[in-house]
Amino acid sequence: xxxxxxxxxxxxxxxxxxxxxxxxxxxxxxxxxxxxxxxxxxxxxxxxxxxxxxxxxxxxxxxxxxxxxxxxxxxxxxxxxxxxxxxxxxxxxxxxxxxxxxxxxxxxxxxxxxxxxxxxxxxxxxxxxxxxxxxxxxxxxxxxxxxxxxxxxxxxxxxxxxxxxxxxxxxxxxxxxxxxxxxxxxxxxxxxxxxxxxxxxxxxxxxxxxxxxxxxxxxxxxxxxxxxxxxxxxxxxxxxxxxxxxxxxxxxxxxxx
Numbered sequence: 001x002x003x004x005x006x007x008x009x010x011x012x013x014x015x016x017x018x019x020x021x022x023x024x025x026x027x028x029x030x031x032x033x034x035x036x037x038x039x040x041x042x043x044x045x046x047x048x049x050x051x052x053x054x055x056x057x058x059x060x061x062x063x064x065x066x067x068x069x070x071x072x073x074x075x076x077x078x079x080x081x082x083x084x085x086x087x088x089x090x091x092x093x094x095x096x097x098x099x100x101x102x103x104x105x106x107x108x109x110x111x112x113x114x115x116x117x118x119x120x121x122x123x124x125x126x127x128x129x130x131x132x133x134x135x136x137x138x139x140x141x142x143x144x145x146x147x148x149x150x151x152x153x154x155x156x157x158x159x160x161x162x163x164x165x166x167x168x169x170x171x172x173x174x175x176x177x178x179x180x181x182x183x184x185x186x187x188x189x190x191x192x193x194x195x196x197x198x199x200x201x202x203x204x205x206x207x208x209x210x211x212x213x214x215x216x217x218x219x220x221x222x223x224x225x226x227x228x229x230x231x232x233x234x235x236x237x238x239x240x241x242x243x244x245x246x247x248x249x250x251x252x253x254x255x256x257x
Contacts, residue, residue: 025090052177205234
């Protein structure tokens with residue numbers, strides 16, 4: 001494994017072979033994909049911490065989706081990647097869709113965990129409130145909210161490690177970087193589904209309130225080659241909550257032509 005810093009991001013790379021780029025969600029880092037790594041043997045795996053998240057510095061300017069897309073495209077250019085399978089979780093699914101729209105030749109396939117089309121108006125307001133909370137009180141109350149609300153019911157007893165991961169992932173974020181990312185998602189708009197001609201696998205949990213089954217089915221229906229899969233007993237953090245199922249589905253997805 002090696003670490004590269006480019007396009008304003010800290011990037012982990014490992015392996016050789018066809019490239020696969022993993023884009024994490026809000027409040028997460030490249031480590032949210034760690035459970036999927038065993039499915040990616042024979043691949044060149046690229047995992048950035050997006051600007052303002054994890055180990056990547058918080059930019060002085062506002063963060064927005066076009067800027068995040070540009071960072072991913074610059075990263076691909078700097079790393080010599082002309083084609084890759086794109087994988088996203090949560091906010092990362094929206095970024096991945098826009099990357100694929102901006103440069104279709106780069107995206108061989110899309111695999112979207114906990115998918116977003118674009119935030120509803122009420123969700124945009126909640127995201128801006130969460131940004132304010134992070135700035136005023138730090139990440140501790142945000143972490144408690146996300147650990148309590150982002151996972152399947154009963155996870156505090158049945159999947160305590162997932163609760164701990166989600167809480168720690170948020171606690172380790174820079175508060176301003178997280179707030180800027182919240183505002184970026186609050187201002188985001190959907191990608192054009194007609195521009196996404198590649199195979200797309202969409203995976204969500206039956207208890208995911210952020211990317212619910214209705215969103216997964218809607219997006220799959222709008223795409224030329226879309227497939228929706230719903231995982232039972234799963235909330236929004238699909239790769240963390242259902243790692244074996246997500247490894248299997250990712251392996252099937254990136255094998256599609």
